[in-house]
Amino acid sequence: MKKLIAGLLAGVAMAGMAAANDSVLSLQSNPNGWVLQTGDYANTRYSRLSQINRENVGQLQxxxxxxxxxxxxxxGGPLVVGDTMFIHTPFPNKVYALDLNNEGKILWKYEPxxxxxxxxxxxxxxVNRGPAYADGKIFLHQADTTVVALDAKSGRVVWSAVNGDPSKGETNTATVLPVKDKIIVGISGGEFGVQGHVTAYDINTGERLWRAYSTGPDEQTLMDPERTTHLGRPVGKDSGTATWEGDQWKIGGGTTWGWYSYDPITNLFYYGTGNPSTWNPAQRPGDNRWSMTIFARDADTGVAKWVYQMTPHDEWDYDGVNEMILVDQEIDGQMRHLLVHFDRNGLAYTMDRVSGELLLADKYDRAVNWTTGVDMDPNSPTYGRPAVVEAFSTRAGGEDVNTTGICPAALGTKDQQPAAFSPRTGLFYVPTNHVCMDYEPFRVSYxxxxxxxxxxxxxxxxxxxHGGMGNFIAWDATKGEFAWIIPEEFSVWSGALATAGDVVFYGTLEGFLKAVDAETGEKLYQFKTPSGIIGNVMTYSxxxxxxxxxxxxxxxxxxxxLAAGLVNPNDGLGAVGGYASLSDYTALGGQLTVFTLPN
Amino acid sequence: MPPTKLAATALAVLLAITPAFASNSDTVAFSQEDGKHFTVDGTPTFYVAEDGTVDWYTFSGFRRYHSECHVCHGPDGMGSTYAPPLKDAVMALDYWEFIGVVAAGIQNVDASHENVMPSFGLNKNVMCYVDDIWIYLRARGAGAIDRGRPAKRADRPESFAEHERACMGG
Incomplete structure (x- = not known):
């Protein structure tokens, strides 16, 4: 099995040479560097480096x-290409190029x-989840939605393009996806009534090539009523407006601020869309397609091949933007091309990434209670829909009614903080939240x-x-089962890294970098960095x-x-202030920390 | 009253008053008009009955705060990693200064600051309830209510509903 996957990964790299961006493909296959924020096109956040391993990681310094x-x-996190490390910051979105041959001396700095x-x-x-590297350039999507291409040697701006309008609430926090001759980017602003979209720009000139909205008529969503499928069935005409009342889809959200993955074999890229706006479900009757949806789109044309709406008519702000991890694993004795997605709604989805078939949907936090599960019967009229528990439905509760005890909270069982996958263990390593909420919708004007x-x-x-607000878990996506769970005091808001040294790394909000055994979850190392970690761990050589x-x-x-801690209003006065405040552990401060073994 | 007018009025008043206007520590309800309470100098304030029942405006302010303000200023007015705790800020501002900041926003950007608050003067979801938010935060700042959702509240006064209809619809 291990060998088979390694062979498959190699196969992916070679078959893709002609198709995907050549520079990205050759660099992602070189474990000494880290060319994309996600490590590779498949978003595995796995490194084949093994010098640091579970025997010696305890000596890390x-x-x-x-x-x-x-x-x-x-x-986000640093990139390493050759002898240069590229690091970035939140607003104002500085980028530094550091010389690894000269003790991290600054080669150039970009500050828009x-x-x-x-x-x-x-x-x-x-926040900003960082740039990507391709074709000798660094591509950054700034807060103000300016997309820039910087010469990787000099930091000089090669081209720039404007992707959105901040005065309408369009901003950006996400990284970009370089594919072939294009840069694919998303948009933020779901809390401002933005109509979400993904857009492709020419990698050499910045010319806009196509844009695909999450909601709207077919010419805006780039959907083919006959050929684009939802769970194997054609979506039909104007499916992006058909489940909305009136013109609400125009301010309907479905923003696209998460991670993007790409499969060179099918030439499809994968991402999820965010919440429908507003958060008051009574103001937007219907399924609100295609918010809360996994999209598979053609990387050349942007046309959707398949979609799957995970949370029709969202009532809890469970954005579907989390990463889609592309792996090949065996299910029921059969090798499958999988897409694995840990959604904010608390369900882990295992799908066939070629056909869009739903294979598994299971709770990856036992606290999840808003649904009893997803209807997995293809012949059922509610196939693929989560069964909503009436008591936790904010729509059933209605406007001005406080629905209590909903798990997970709006920030999801997991937010954007990306999981990692190790082909050596076949497990996913997932940073999670363990937080519940009360939710009271009411009428707002736009x-x-x-x-x-x-x-x-x-x-x-x-x-x-356990009283904490997070867990770090290992998950078997072929069975929908936990391998192990590490309780954490705070939400784990840092992206994980898995390595061939059988070590998994993640950061905590108190500021610890932790290393655990990939098989058992046993803690092998921790170090307290100067501030809380919400960045993603990477490795290079x-x-x-x-x-x-x-x-x-x-x-x-x-x-x-979490700055001031959270309280449970249902616990009564005695518990107020009883939960840990993050401000007792850490304060603001942006810093990069690099670890290695002693000489 | 349309919110733009409200904000403009607020700003005009803000500019007209002298800094040493009045002590802002007084939160005691002196008078009451259809469920809305005021201090001796006529500033809107909260009222918490002996059994812990809060007035409608405090409750309404709790709701609006957690819709419009808490994504920067944190739950219960407690502040976040980058935005100050408003439960404390309102104890250092007087009512008109508060209205002025909400309506006009704040820009404090230099090498070591990035404090930017948007102007909410045109946002009905904020300006139609700005008294409610003030009242709620003052109740928090004065320690009259704890963190979390007030357990018991007075009923919604008819005059509130009228104001809401006129303000949100206008």
Whole structure:
């Protein structure tokens, strides 16, 4: 099995040479570097480096550090291409090129001028999940939605394009996906009534090539009523407006701020769409297609091949934007081309990434209670739909009614913090939240460029559990089962890294970098960095030595909800203040920490 | 009253008043008009009955705060990693300063600051309920209510519903 997967991975790389971006493909197959934020097109966040392994990781020590000079939440992580490391910051979105041959000396620095008015339009802190490298250029999608191509040697701007309008609430937090001769980018602003879209730009000139909206008529969504399928059936004409009332789809959300993966064999790229707006479901009757949807689109044309709406008519803000991890694994004795997705709604989906067939949908936190599960019977009229528990339906509760005890909370069992996959264990390593909520929707009016929320939320640690707000889990996506669970005091808001040394790394909100045994979850190493970690761990090798690197810099959604700690309003007065405050552990500060083994 | 007018009025008043206007520590309800309470100088304030029942405006402010403000300022007015705790801020501002900041926003950007708050002057979801948010945050700041959703609240006064219809619809 292990051998088979390794062979398949190699096969992917070779078969794709002509199809995908050649520079990205050859660089992602070289474990010494880290060319995309996601590690590879498949979003596995797996490295074949094994110098640091479970026998020696306990001796890890800090090799060098670098202050980014920016406060606020540091998501994403460094890239390494050859002898250069590229690091980035939240707003104002600086990029530094550091010389690994010269103790991290700054080769160049890019700092865009952006209107500070963008800052408050960004829903939840001014995070940015980093640039990508292709064809000798660094591609960055800034907060103000400017997409820039920087010469990787000099930092000079080669081209720039404007992807959205911040005055309407369109901003960006995501990385970009370089595929062939295109750069594919998304958009943020679901809390501002933005109509979500993905857009392709020419990799050499920045010319806009196509745009595909999440909602709207077929010419906007780039869907073919006959050929685009939802769970094997044609979607039909104008499916992006048919389940909306009136013109609500125009401010319907479905933003696209998560991660993008790409399969060179099928030439499809995969991503998920965010919540329908507003958060008050009574103001948008219907399924609200195609918010909360996994999309498979053709990388050349943008046309959708298949879709799957996970949470029709969202009532809880369970954005579907989390990463789609592409792996080949055996299910029931048969090798399958899989897409594995850990959704905010608390369900882990295993799908056939070629056909869009739903294979498994299971809760990856036992606290999840809003649904009893997904209808897996292809002959059922509710095939693929989650069965909603009436008591936790904010729509059934209605406007001005506080629905209590819903698990997970709006931030999801997992948010964007990406999971990792090790082909050696066949397991997924998933950073999760363990938080529940009360949710009270009410009527709001829409003003362009203003928040358009319409619900009051109270969040608190999952009741009747370990009292913490997070777990780090290992998951078998072929069976829909846990391998192990590590309880954490705070939500785990850091992207994981799995390596051929059978070590899994992740960061915590208190600021610890942790290393655990990939098979057992046993803790092997931890180090407290200067600030809470919401960045993603990466690894690279330079002059024969393996390094592990991560950003510190607490913030983001986690920094908002947890800075002062969370309380359970249902626990009564005695418990107020009883839960841990993140502010007792860490403060703002952007820093890169690089680890290695002693000489 | 349309919110733009409200904001403009607020700003005009803000500019007219002198800084040493009044002590802002007084949160005691002195008078009451259809469920809305005021201090001795006529500033809107909260009222918490002995059994813990909060007035409608405090409750309404709790809801609106957690819809419009908490994505930056954190739950229960407690602040986030980058935005200040408003439960404390309102104790250092007077009512008109608060209205002025909400309506006009804040821009404090230099090498070491990135404090930017948008202007909500045109946002009905905020401006139609700005008194409610003030009242709620003052109740938090004065320690009159704890974190979380108030367990018991007074009924919605008819004059509130009238104001809501006129303000949100206008």
């Amino acid at each position: 800090v090799a060098w550090t670098f202050s980014t000079g920016v406060l606020r939440g540091h998501e 001028r952006q209107d500070p008015e963008v800052i408050p339009v960004m829903c939840c802190d001014t 003003t362009a460029g203003q928040p358009y929320v319409g619900a009051t939320l109270s969040m608190y640690p999952a009741p009747n559990s 330079h002059r024969g030595k393996q390094y592990v690197a991560v950003y510190s810099g607490v913030g983001g959604w986690a920094g908002i909800g």
